[in-house]
Amino acid sequence: MAEELAETDDKAEEQGALAAEPARPEPPLPALLAMPLLRIEGVVKKFGGVRAVDGALLDINAGEFFALLGPSGCGKTTLLRMLAGFETPDEGRILLNGRDIAQVLPHERPVNMMFQNYALFPHLSVRDNIAFGLKRAGMPRAEIKARVAEMVELVKLKGLEKRKPDQLSGGQRQRVALARSLARRPQLLLLDEPLAALDKKLRESTQVELMEVQRRLGMTFIIVTHDQEEAMTVADRIGVMNAGRLEQVASPRELYEAPGSRWIAEFVGDINLFEGNMQSRELNRLTIATRDAGALAVAEPRNPVGKTDVAVAIRPEKVKLSRRGPVVDAINAHAVNRLEGVVADVGYLGGTTTYKVKLASGAMLRCSMANTTRLDVDAYGLGQHVVAWFTPDDCVVLEQ
Structure with a gap:
């Protein structure tokens, strides 16, 4: 038994132990710094x-x-x-x-x-x-x-x-x-x-x-x-x-x-994705026509978009919900994307509440909102009509 334990120890040590010094000399200091x-x-x-x-x-x-x-x-x-x-x-x-x-x-x-x-x-x-x-x-x-x-x-x-x-x-x-x-x-x-x-x-x-x-x-x-x-x-x-x-x-x-690809965007965290086509570019804003959310205004990304077929990505916590939507006027109306829908699902998670909003197209928009009050009497219920909104800066453009 003692011999078996010794063999086990030796094997584990062989795999995990380190030599005190490398066999060859290290590169000179200037090379190490670079x-x-x-x-x-x-x-x-x-x-x-x-x-x-x-x-x-x-x-x-x-x-x-x-x-x-x-x-x-x-x-x-x-x-x-x-x-x-x-x-x-x-x-x-x-x-x-x-x-x-x-x-x-x-x-x-x-x-x-x-x-x-x-x-x-x-x-x-x-x-x-x-x-x-x-x-x-x-x-x-x-x-x-x-x-x-x-x-x-x-x-x-x-x-x-x-x-x-x-x-x-x-x-x-x-x-x-x-x-x-x-x-x-x-x-x-x-x-x-x-x-x-x-x-x-x-x-x-x-x-x-x-x-x-x-x-x-x-x-x-x-x-x-x-x-x-x-x-x-x-x-x-x-x-x-x-x-x-x-x-x-x-x-x-x-x-x-700023996920570098659609796969990264979908793998890391939760995200809403809307397929679409780039329609126009004006004042550092892209207008993208989507199948499920209509025309969306998106901040122009740092790297130029090389394709017309793109997807618009929005994290759930960037989406705001209200009963009437944000107050905007004719001058800054383009600075907000506004979507209407009905609450289809509610998930209470303690610190946050997640909502799934069914849009007119039938697509689901996910939203995550912080629970900032102990008993939120204004929380949204199933079947309630709501307005979801987010800014162009909240969106990420991903090429297909």
């Missing part, structure tokens, strides 16, 4: 005839919290495993501080990975789990003790050092796994769905703690998640993957407010 910490150049990974990762191009800067977001099977975990060294690219390069690590063994690269199931050793205490990689690296006993104490303090586990994993809550086990991953101070920490096993409230609080740890250490984190809210909360930038390709890389705000 390059990102991590550069992924045309990386391809095939399984049979399927390209799980298809020509990924990505730069990630030192000290950045980066998220890989996408639906199941999009290739995000495969890309993460290539960064960790558990998969080898069929094409392309992975440069860490200018050095190609695509063929470097996992334990020889300054990268560590925190697994979804935490992979804690059940027979070891919190202290020994955190110290495991340090002992294998040959760190002096006094330094191990100091480093473990530092990690325990960092992840708020003081007083729990002697407990075994089965004596800890899910959130506490997650912190132990994080401390063990950070103990050897990797240049890059990879997190594979690290909060998936936690309940909603614990997941939200742990997200904040994870951000605090990353900022205090100034370390580069890459997290893989299918949870959009999680990615939006923790990440400085997000790379959205679809069918093996990076569809868009942007800040959470830009990704949400």
Whole structure:
């Protein structure tokens, strides 16, 4: 039994442990200042005839919290495993501080990975789990003790050092796994769905703690998640993957407010889409004739629209509802898009209420409104006639 545990420990360590120093010298300082910490150049990974990762191009800067977001099977975990060294690219390069690590063994690269199931050793205490990689690296006993104490303090586990994993809550086990991953101070920490096993409230609080740890250490984190809210909360930038390709890389705000494609607009958050044709351009406004919402005025996008067939996208929270519509005059009437309809569905979500408004065309317009009063006697009910309105600046034009 002891031999089996030792083999298990060795295997886990082989996959997650780091070499203290890279095998080759680092590039000179001027070169380091000019390059990102991590550069992924045309990386391809095939399984049979399927390209799980298809020509990924990505730069990630030192000290950045980066998220890989996408639906199941999009290739995000495969890309993460290539960064960790558990998969080898069929094409392309992975440069860490200018050095190609695509063929470097996992334990020889300054990268560590925190697994979804935490992979804690059940027979070891919190202290020994955190110290495991340090002992294998040959760190002096006094330094191990100091480093473990530092990690325990960092992840708020003081007083729990002697407990075994089965004596800890899910959130506490997650912190132990994080401390063990950070103990050897990797240049890059990879997190594979690290909060998936936690309940909603614990997941939200742990997200904040994870951000605090990353900022205090100034370390580069890459997290893989299918949870959009999680990615939006923790990440400085997000790379959205679809069918093996990076569809868009942007800040959470830009990704949400200025999606680069129709697929991104539909995948990230809720959205209303109206198919149409561009009719005219005047005073930085486009007029788009839609099948379901009539003529809509839309702010001209920064990038010129090259096609006449387009879609107009409006986020639900940008749509306002009222019984009579906004007060406008002949001068500023063009500054508001006004649609009439009937409330077909109401969803009370505590902080917000969502409405589905059936337009004359039969199309549904979704609206999300904040509940700013405790008992809103003016809330809209099923079957009620309402006016929905939004400004041209609230709209995004997407080419087909």
